[in-house]
Amino acid sequence: MIASSVEKNTPVNAVIEAVAETTDSDPLDLPPLYDAVDPDALNTLITGAETNTRVQFQYAGFDVVVQDEEVILRRGER
Secondary structure, eight states: OEEEEOTTSOHHHHHHHHHHHHHTOOGGGSOOGGGTSOHHHHHHHHHTOSSOOEEEEEETTEEEEEETTEEEEEEOOO
16 A cells, blocks of 8 residues: 655645656656546545545556545555
8 A cells, every 4th residue: 555645736646646656657658547537526526625535446557545635555456
């Protein structure tokens, strides 16, 4: 499990950076995030939430959980 912070970033950028760092990849080499989740909706749900909001989806071989100010990555099942 890998955790990353959303605190100084948008949720979308935090997801991309966490996956890129974990896979030692350039963020531009990753698949488009919009194939997994609507980026605008993700940013709105997480940054506009007043209570615990949790968004979970699969992206680039990971199960991704974005909750409050944290991104959690788990390797997807094979």
